[in-house]
């Protein structure tokens with residue numbers, strides 16, 4: 586498996602600037618994660634979480650917290666005490682709470698506007714779907730774009746967070762391209778991040794002669810026989826990204 590790993594993005598900055606708990610989110614974007622945004626693929630939950638955080642950052646909304654997809658599932662389907670107490674704190678400290686939910690392989694989204702006391706639940710397949718409301722919030726049904734395929738629910742929930750009019754959203758295939766661009770735009774500086782393991786590169790590292798990505802010492806000996814002139818595996822198999 587290690588041979589197949591290529592770190593092409595790291596979004597620590599986005600998470601840390603928004604004050605997120607780093608233990609809840611996976612900031613590394615492997616090539617496979619990135620490719621989950623290709624046509625007719627289902628995107629991974631880590632990608633959905635990174636994208637929603639990028640959208641929060643871009644929109645300059647203040648006091649917004651986003652749960653992880655697993656936390657969303659634990660909160661609504663498992664009644665998790667830990668997540669309930671996180672929500673309780675968020676309801677007193679935040680103005681908006683975004684909760685992506687992934688019970689098995691279908692994403693849905695809960696959105697709480699704390700200031701307006703509104704609770705909105707979006708199920709990409711269905712109109713006016715409701716789930717258990719959060720205490721003292723008004724359960725509000727909204728019209729939204731209905732998912733017409735079987736694989737774009739993750740994209741749809743990112744779009745529903747971004748758009749003001751939820752019925753008028755860009756086609757998901759187009760939006761996936763926008764998401765790819767955003768991921769590359771908001772990634773940390775990768776100059777000293779190893780292409781293969783995501784570790785920090787120090788003096789013993791080398792750079793790929795084609796793409797310039799760094800490869801640290803242990804990955805150099807593992808993948809490239811300690812060679813000093815390197816064309817990285819990624820450039821060898823599919824050209825530069």
Ligand SMILES: [Zn+2]
Nearest residue numbers: 779782801804
């Ligand atoms: Zn490495």
Ligand SMILES: [Zn+2]
Nearest residue numbers: 793796817820
């Ligand atoms: Zn390369």
